Amino acid sequence: MIVVLKQNPNQSQLESLITWLKEKGIQVHTSLGASRMILGLVGDTSALDIDLIAALDIVEDVKRVQEPYKNANRKFHPEDTVIPVGNTQIGGGTLTLMAGPCSVETEEQIVAVAKAVKASGATLLRGGAFKPRTSPYAFQGLGAQGLDLLKIARQETGLPIVTEIMDAAQLPLFDEVDVIQVGARNMQNFNLLKLLGTLDKPIMIKRGMSSTYEELLMSAEYVMAGGNNKVILCERGIRTFETYTRNTLDLAAIPALRHLTHLPIIIDPSHATGKSALVAPLATAAVAGGADGLLIEVHNDPPHALCDGPQSLRPEVFDKLAKNLLSLHEFMKTQEAL
């Protein structure tokens, strides 16, 4: 961490700051320029509160040199994390396809979709039982019953299930869930993250709509600080000024997070775009860009239904897409390393 002091700092405040830092085990290197002094702080600065130091009268600016996350940091854990789930794994060269409906509706629906996506090559079944909805008047999901239907679908197909938790109080219901998803709106629900850190179960954290890579990794750090290292990151689009798509999918997250962390990276093109016609091109781009997997909405579309999201693919479209993606994933292994 680098502390840039104001010109002519008060000497007693400066000594007080240096003493305080040394008490915390930080080495302080001073560098005196023509116009101002710079302090280089060496040691474990991850517990230092950058805002507190910046607040001091004598300080002009504070800049981090090291990332504030440790467990999630590739520098301290160079090997990719691979997370076993059921008979499959996430990360480590596998292409994980998580597919299924936005909401679980009926046993018939979820079992049919599960069978279809399994046949197409999906390795996990996704489906929402508790649904975060902007409006209190919109359908909020089947709740516990939805979780039961997901388990039936798992029993019928063998596909592990991934589904979203919305509140710490729901945790007992998630005992048999294979991967617990933390939604974008809960990415900084720190109490929930702490609780999930006490489990021995994969947790997939979706990036918040206006969260930086570093904030996403700090949320992973919350879970990992509790002892649970089975964290999966999911990019699902960020909020920008562009309104044609629901969000702006940030595929630079793949190589950027790959550099910063060892955790697996999943891309959700369905929520990112909100338009089914954009899902396939962006899923394809994500696989070519090096994603560990995809989260894709698939819905069987009985002709009388009026409850499908505009971003869902029909099973027959997903079938072609999944086959394309799996062959592309194989092809990518033949490309020369740069």
Added chain:
Amino acid sequence: MIVVLKQNPNQSQLESLITWLKEKGIQVHTSLGASRMILGLVGDTSALDIDLIAALDIVEDVKRVQEPYKNANRKFHPEDTVIPVGNTQIGGGTLTLMAGPCSVETEEQIVAVAKAVKASGATLLRGGAFKPRTSPYAFQGLGAQGLDLLKIARQETGLPIVTEIMDAAQLPLFDEVDVIQVGARNMQNFNLLKLLGTLDKPIMIKRGMSSTYEELLMSAEYVMAGGNNKVILCERGIRTFETYTRNTLDLAAIPALRHLTHLPIIIDPSHATGKSALVAPLATAAVAGGADGLLIEVHNDPPHALCDGPQSLRPEVFDKLAKNLLSLHEFMKTQEAL
């Protein structure tokens, strides 16, 4: 709600859509242009899921004409909501000054700050007991003990207290809190909002970092749909590309929300800017712009302390600011209505 159909829509799908809408009590007016048909939906469309209709094959676009919120909507509740708290009120021409430290630290600190801000004209005491922190390694607040210290400060000064809840499980601890604050990161923690809707206590909801006015009002609607109409809105800056300030304070929220809703509007210039030097000018602008009140960080700064945020004002600065703000608020009443 207006539904724009694609050219040459499938007739049986169109009839199916119209039938479905009529079953929901919606009147459908068709308008046939040269190139495409438009459906005008009349009735209570707030429960219709705009995404579901947009997903239909025959639909090109759906546009809302009416706001999706009812209880929070000024159209259905033209009078300003006034919320009594202790011996004061929020809204209705009062200038509410909520002041106090970011975090409660000690009894001495919180009582001293409470006395100081009361003497300066503050009408509520703010202070954090549970602190949402980006890093798991940062100070997380005193928790239940912090709430006890706030109550002591209230007893000493008579100032009602406003403090943040982070999780539904903490609710029993908030029984004696006067105003419960929902932080920006929890603005769409829908389960928490539902729970707070069952109380008879003022709830102050902070706008999420990337939330629109409409989304803020939908979060208010979650609380109000449960029967609790004592909702206060707080603008605290949105996330933009500008990094000089921590967030970008959006003061257009004052007249915009005033037009859309009857709920009181509080401005938080401290969190919005993250810089104490910007707090006073923006607090002043907010009062002139018509805010119902301000949320301002004030910290007594004993020379040995290293734990104040860069956006906090010292009590002596707040004292001058509060007096300026109160006299400005009086002056504004003398201006001619436009």
Added chain:
Amino acid sequence: MIVVLKQNPNQSQLESLITWLKEKGIQVHTSLGASRMILGLVGDTSALDIDLIAALDIVEDVKRVQEPYKNANRKFHPEDTVIPVGNTQIGGGTLTLMAGPCSVETEEQIVAVAKAVKASGATLLRGGAFKPRTSPYAFQGLGAQGLDLLKIARQETGLPIVTEIMDAAQLPLFDEVDVIQVGARNMQNFNLLKLLGTLDKPIMIKRGMSSTYEELLMSAEYVMAGGNNKVILCERGIRTFETYTRNTLDLAAIPALRHLTHLPIIIDPSHATGKSALVAPLATAAVAGGADGLLIEVHNDPPHALCDGPQSLRPEVFDKLAKNLLSLHEFMKTQEAL
């Protein structure tokens, strides 16, 4: 275009509006709901100023149904535009690789890079002669001399050249340039766009840092309205809150623009990310996602040079990347259409 009227509109103002619209050749369909009236405007509404109508006292809201661009609109021009340049073409199934240094520095440099990138498979040579720089104190490019050096490099390699114009007054110098680039900061320099519309030469328009797809297409429309249909669109990242990358590359632009327009779409991963390590994964993603080509910075890095941008690739890295991209482009043709 749909005009939503306020409740109980003034009748004479309403008649005045309808008369005015009819005089412009617009048919007006009225749809009277329970609470408000809606006007459906049919005809060529592209010349109507949506803001002017929205300003009327009797109007609550105006919503477009049709896009405001015609020449750039795929609806009126379903076939992909293919633009011949030198011995190659842009669009129509070709993968265009535009490569070269950010700035032209010396004849040796530009000729060496041109030869290298041609050998690797590049089809155009890029290089900046006039450089838009945030600081007046930074190197502003070689200007006219830089254009001369580019022409020498073209003569040596046969590669057509693409380079940026910054001002209408520079146009005479661009006579022999093969493709004129309009930079992101000039995307809405409407006088420049009009002037370029009078040429018979390909114009590549970069999306502005905070411009929507529609605004980009309206800038293309400026050029095309003048009679020059040889327009190429370039996505180069938009400005968001994320600071790890210089901009956020929006790859959804590929399928979204493909749907909206018939013009070729080029992706610039170098400027988008500002980091050379992110260029290859995003270039790869862009090809898989369906881009017509890439704009990539390549710089030969003599050991004594201190003037390379952090986003440039060395020729040997570009060589591997280009071969990977070309083989991926071939592979993509074997994937099943969805």
Added chain:
Amino acid sequence: MIVVLKQNPNQSQLESLITWLKEKGIQVHTSLGASRMILGLVGDTSALDIDLIAALDIVEDVKRVQEPYKNANRKFHPEDTVIPVGNTQIGGGTLTLMAGPCSVETEEQIVAVAKAVKASGATLLRGGAFKPRTSPYAFQGLGAQGLDLLKIARQETGLPIVTEIMDAAQLPLFDEVDVIQVGARNMQNFNLLKLLGTLDKPIMIKRGMSSTYEELLMSAEYVMAGGNNKVILCERGIRTFETYTRNTLDLAAIPALRHLTHLPIIIDPSHATGKSALVAPLATAAVAGGADGLLIEVHNDPPHALCDGPQSLRPEVFDKLAKNLLSLHEFMKTQEAL
């Protein structure tokens, strides 16, 4: 400037970097920590290209300590700049009210508006002759004729005129214009800025829709580097995700720019919001927040006209607003300094 090196940097590259910096007159202070070395660069670093240094293999990160602008920097010019215009001045405690129509339409219109706003207290007349329009099919302004009409209105009222230049080629027409405005879309039209730097005439630069404070000041620096110090800054809203307002007015720009620069600061609430009902509250907030002046759209609204922007005020509304603002400006002088 601080250069953070990677671990174990190549020694010969490091020496080469240090030698190169010293040749440029920069002193280099090295600070060796436990894990990495930091270079503190002292001297005039404004001409160093931060990107070039960041591109070096041995460099992990580069951070500026000093602002890259000199002429616009308050540190080197502590006194507020005051710019005389006609019989008035901009800055220095004056409240400047620039008012007038978005577009000049007819002599009657512009003279009538000019007389009205002068009577209300406006000190400059604004009006657009050349109009930047997103659509090539929209009205582009009267051009040179519009400038002539503005001069007639000036002759009739004595109000100096401020109007927008769109292109360097138009400059000869602006000889008799009192204040030349550079629009938000041209804020980084560097050739135009350089040309305006050669004049002895006030230049008002509007902040780009996605430009930072620093970028705005660098654009001012372009003009000032040419010798023209009469630069006025104008905040007119930035582009964010919020769509209720056309842009998000960033009033923190007032105290932030006040701290960073000595140049006068004008606020444009009309373009920022795009809604006339929001103009008065935000204009009021801006005056209380310390702005040097306002740019407000005023249009006389003959009943048969259909060409007024939704953000324009009618003269009678502006009259009340201007009186309110002027009395508020007087009141603010009575407030105690903090």
